[in-house]
Amino acid sequence: MSAAAAPMQGEFHLSDGDYETIARMAHAHAGIMLGTGKRQLVYSRLAKQVRRRGMADFADYVALLRNDADARREAIFALTTNHTKFFREDHHFTHFAEHVRPDLLARSERGTPVRLWSAACSSGEEPYTLAMTLLGEDRAGGGRIAQRDIAILATDLAPHVIATAKAGRYPADMARDIPDRFRRTWVKPVGDEIAMAPELQRVIAYKHLNLLESWPMRGRFDVIFCRNVMIYFDEPTKARLLERFAGLIPAGGYMYIGHSERLIGPAATMFDSVGHTIYRRRG
Incomplete structure (x- = not known):
């Protein structure tokens, strides 16, 4: 200083x-x-x-x-900076839909659990976007997918934004960031707000978590999103956090980070780049 x-x-x-x-x-x-x-x-x-x-x-x-x-x-x-929006950095969700979703759905259809983590989820726009992309554009089909052993963990440091996320209601003008095909299926206008569909809320579990403290999770995650939070950390903190994420992603799993972030430390040798700020776990 x-x-x-x-x-x-x-x-x-x-x-x-x-x-x-x-x-x-x-x-x-x-x-x-x-x-x-x-x-x-x-x-x-x-x-x-x-x-x-x-x-x-x-x-x-x-x-x-x-x-x-x-x-x-x-x-x-x-x-804590909580700026976010639906389908932020939408190339991530395009990649997820085209290259990750088909395998996850095939595995879930066979009864294999599917687990995803939205770390630093803020007020919920990211996990709801991920849920829309995972369940797809058809309400009936998406409802059947939501009944499988599929779960999105969404965590954040701030309890007040977790409360907003759990409620699943946002100002109506935020709907403009949601593509029509998803908005028609999963979003309901309620006065001057929009409400997320129950099927989306069913697959998301919101929890308070400080990423720098101990993590209660013991299982692994097929996909981890941690975007635009590491920019606030120093290099040693970033390296430790990325290594911890890598330890929870199995071979073939994916990690998505923010547009101005990069992999550093031991984690940099554990992933292959498969797109802009998109990485696949080696193994």
């Missing part, structure tokens, strides 16, 4: 020292790297917390963060 950075001026005073404390906390608890370029983002996200608690400035808030685990978790949730 540059000592030359000017204190943030605004409704509340954010000194260099307080900012550095917040940055260290974010890295220690969530692996988030906050350089000086993130100062305005930190101020805008956390000033709401300072105001809500009736505090005079960030010094009081940082003192609270040092001693209150619940307040620290709340700050991490506020700092």
